Amino acid sequence: MCAVESRRPSRELRQKVPRAREPGHRRRIRRDRVLLVVMAPGVLYFLIFHYGALFGNVLAFVDYVPFLGLADSAWVGLVNFEQMLGDPQFWNAVANTILIAGLQLVFFFPAPLALALLLHSLVGTTVKRFVQSVVYLPHFLSWVIVVALFQHMLGGAGVVNGWMGELGLGAIHVIGNPDAYKPLVVAQLIWKECGWATIIFLAALSQVDDQQYEAAALDGAGWWRRLWHVTLPGIRPVIVLLLILRLGEFLEVGFEQFFLQRQAVGPEAGEVLDTFVYFTGFANGEFGYAAAAGLFKGLIGVALVYTANRVAHRLGEQGVYRR
Template sequence: MFLLLVPGLAYFLVFHYGALVGNVIAFKEYVPFDGIWRSPWVGLGNFQRMFEDGEFWHAVFNTLWIAVLQLVFYFPVPLALALLLHSLTWSTVRRFVQSVTYLPHFISWVIVVALFQQVLGDTGMVNSYLGDAGLSTVDIIGNPDAFKPLTVLQVIWKDAGWGTIIFLAALSQVDEQQYEAAAIDGAGPWLRFWHVTLPAIRPVIVLLLILRLGDILSVGFEQMLLQRDSVGPGAAEIIDTFVYYQGIVGGDYGFAAAAGLFKGLVGALLVYAANKVAHRLGEQGVYR
């Protein structure tokens, strides 16, 4: 049985833990032709440049702003959808709704962005209807002010259905007798949710929230990269795209590695802090 774990362990050891050694280029002026070990050592020079770079802090601000919007508006949606699906008694309708909501998760971001452009773009379906009706058109896809709410809407449409899987699994473990006892005592739907459902799935909510906080600086590299040219880097530049353009496109690998290492350290600290808060509140958290 343990041999079945070998491929998965090998993947993480080679491509995750083994790759951590490459972070040393964050402290070097990395030259690909010289290799990692022969490239000149610059110490904290890349980090000093990074902290003095206004474009980096602009990317950090955009990343945090989009992450907060996703945390506030996206995170509750899978829970609400799971509660809705769990309340459906007709299994045929339930399976149909599940299939429809799960499907967008398997569509690549290239297709998702193209679909939104066909609907909300300057020459998309919405503006075509508005033009035919004699009304003024609206530029949503190319509007930098509407970009951040649009990205949250795209994430909700694509991944909300997939996010309900864990919540549905947690809801299936709630004892139905507790609902019956609460109903006999006169508790309505809201009170049953507040005093029965929510306490039962609270550990799962806390766990997913901690994991989301750890990944809060990763707000969708491919999604942002595909739309960066239409709204400009002022609205769509995040840490991941900043690293891509500085490192892969610009060839400043050490500087880009420093930005990526900064992102990873912040995520680890957020997980640690959120886990400590969960322990203080009496929850198990991610680890003890």
């Protein structure tokens, strides 16, 4: 979610430097040679690992045999895509992805806003700082650790089931239960990222003009009315922008979290598009087919981001990029 400004030289600057005296390519390269050397490793990185990988998408159009390499594998055109469209497992992955993304949108998206409102309402800075430090921490833990912690707490022999046993209640069956899988992954996401996601809301909340609260309070508005008529309208642009960005990357439900837990619940409940690509490619060795599914998801993703930005611009908000 970076808004990147376009830096064009201002008009005066362009007028000061007449076109005719603009140095030629060679002279500019000579002039900037130190900078060019400094940026070279970074440029090479993007060319190899991003644009090389972009080129690697031709895999989607071949029947890739690792032993033969890319050049000698047979060109099959759109066969991989045809196979994909007729594959129930692929559509199962699509359905799971959309369902989980929808759950994330409904349950994960408002959670940081609520937490930010709570934190913002605290007047004591010591308490506020402490709570912030605590809730930001899980963001820095890897998914392996988060999954391990959830197993430790909610697993069959975990802490919570120990308590349930002591209280004479039946064990809860959450980990490895296909029916509980989708709520579980959303809960994990909230545990890990909710605190971190408050940062941007807190920044927006601190921008709301105090005089508006004062005026509302003088007019007799209680905390609920101030929240509804001052706070929320004040941060509406940020909420709208984040919502649009989230819709733009709707299919990005995450990979590692699902990769780690898919085996425990089986593909029917646990397969999302990214894990489908992984297991098709690495477990079944169908690299061409997996690349096709990955490319399909990537293209839908670009279309979604593009549409989301169009909508953002139409609503008068700034998107990921400028028009």
